[in-house]
Amino acid sequence: MELIYQTLIRSFVEPAVLVLGDLMIDTYLRGASTRLSPEAPVPVVDISSHTSVLGGGANAAANLRHLGAKVTFVSLTGDDHAARLAGELLEKEGICDQVVRCDTRRTITKTRVIAGHQLLTRYDEGTELQLDQDCEQQIIAVLSEQLPLHDAILIADYNKGLITPAIIEALTAMNRDFRKFVAVDAKRLDRYKCLQPDVIKPNYKEITELLGLPEMPGRKAQQLEEMGTAIYQATGAKISAITLDEEGALIFQEDKLLCHTAARPVNTPNVSGAGDTYISAFTLSCLTGAAAATAAEIAGAAAAVAISKSNTAHCKHSELVAYFSIRDKCISDLEELSALCEMYRAQGRKIVFTNGCFDILHSGHVSYLERAASLGDVLIVGVNTDESIKRLKGPERPINSLNDRVQVLAGLGAISHLIAFGDQHDDTPEPLIRIIRPDVFAKGGDYNRESLPEAAAVEEYGGEVVLLPLVPDRSTTLIIKRIYTTPVLKVAEA
Known part of the structure; x- marks a missing residue:
């Protein structure tokens, strides 16, 4: 409708x-x-x-x-x-x-x-x-x-x-x-x-x-x-x-x-x-x-x-x-994203933005996203495209396609909206930040202010960079490594 x-x-x-x-x-x-x-x-x-x-x-x-x-x-x-x-x-x-x-x-x-x-x-x-x-x-x-x-x-x-x-x-x-x-x-x-x-x-x-x-x-x-x-x-x-x-x-x-x-x-x-x-x-x-x-x-x-x-x-x-797009978690159009953010700002709602690959969703991701959502009223998540992940993490990644990753993330109540980003000219979320102009830009504690080139854009619009602690021993890389190194169990023939 x-x-x-x-x-x-x-x-x-x-x-x-x-x-x-x-x-x-x-x-x-x-x-x-x-x-x-x-x-x-x-x-x-x-x-x-x-x-x-x-x-x-x-x-x-x-x-x-x-x-x-x-x-x-x-x-x-x-x-x-x-x-x-x-x-x-x-x-x-x-x-x-x-x-x-x-x-x-x-x-x-x-x-x-x-x-x-x-x-x-x-x-x-x-x-x-x-x-x-x-x-x-x-x-x-x-x-x-x-x-x-x-x-x-x-x-x-x-x-x-x-x-x-x-x-x-x-x-x-x-x-x-x-x-x-x-x-x-x-x-x-x-x-x-x-x-x-x-x-x-x-x-x-x-x-x-x-x-x-x-x-x-x-x-x-x-x-x-x-x-x-x-x-x-x-x-x-x-x-x-x-x-x-x-x-x-x-x-x-x-x-x-x-x-x-x-x-x-x-x-x-x-x-x-x-x-x-x-x-x-x-x-x-x-x-x-x-x-x-x-x-x-x-x-x-x-x-x-x-x-x-x-x-x-x-x-x-x-x-x-x-x-009429508010109930649509997945945003595909930058103009629509801009209009949504304009409306939220006019309503005085606090916008939080974060980004990531979210290749294999695990408890660390869920905990992180819930804490990010608690920093404001609206949580917008940027998700790297498949091509962007290959450039950042190598040809073996991602394990899951963009469509699969977004579909899983859309099931989380903490997230208001999702949008894909990344191209051969820029794999950072800075173009999205300039459209969203978030009040808070949340990132995991494995980053610091100096290692985030997009942080300057956040602060240019009066936003705040917040680093959130990660759940120990929870990462996609560790999960993949564990899968590759765990011996395959052989079932003896009856």
Whole structure:
């Protein structure tokens, strides 16, 4: 099944998606607080970093772009510093900017002040009133020009004044002519029923408000499982993907419950922007031919990757491919290895790397690998190819082929991933180290720092070289020697 997911995800680079949504700037002021202000009993924060990222509908556009799609973003800003910053951020993300600037508005900005890991305050700026008629006609003109050039439109309506009834009416008329895939993530989904969306993505709060239901924490899925008819009557959506946080997601096909997907566990999740990631991945999955249930699994995985990061985060195309490779111990592609390691680093997981021939696996190997694994969260093992071993140990080796050695190693629970290495130009693991950038490089105690030419590469990336003691009298060479010198027992004929 993972292969099917990976095939679909690799096709995410093909669609062109038009995004219509409220543009916001999310700004994070981070620092330390060690004292109170003399003016009032409030903490003073000494700011050490200032980060601004795309938020709102622009974050949905950024998510689509990170997942590989070609993206054009249509929105509205003021004519101010924040608008210019937004333009720079859109350009940096590789998103085609079709944003209308209006000098009577101020660009929406949300600024968070954080001391250590504690959010102290958030202050918001910008115009959230409905746009005027002149700007409305400019938006409609841009949509009329851009919609025919794209495979789909994703509407990210945060109810900040951008999308008016006239714009929805104009989009409905356009789509009767062009019949594009329509995805909607909106605070008020009933406004888009006339568009007959292909997919909608309300969260639990939005769907209960839409249906006039009380909130039932801990029983969200149970409460909504029988509500397919009401949801379809209210929205007219072909697919409704209702995200329920820790309870996963309910997927309805018109008025029928299709499936209930489980939430993927994430330590210390940061859920800001998770909905944008989910709808982006769901949309691209559908555009590349996935059934709704498959699209839901891929979207859930993308959201899990995004919420494992800090700030308003995204899931990259390579990270999503890598996510479905985690259960594959044997990695054959260096690009896949790089994506896996990027994802582990983004999650704050400590990577340990070691390498060896592992020709005849014995108790010394198992003990060593278990101790190496205990040094971090992920153990990646480089295994010399057959040709590499012949160059290092002579023409009689290896005893077991690479395929056999890897298959045996894959059975060890201590190992997260395996990858072969070694060529006629370089039999050291240094090329792998430069891709993996391990926090710890583990080697046996029969080595020292000076005898490891690859140690410099480890330390160049801030890693640590750890030498582990070996189990006495346990080695492949000793085993082979014992086999060759042990007399063959002759069984007397009866």
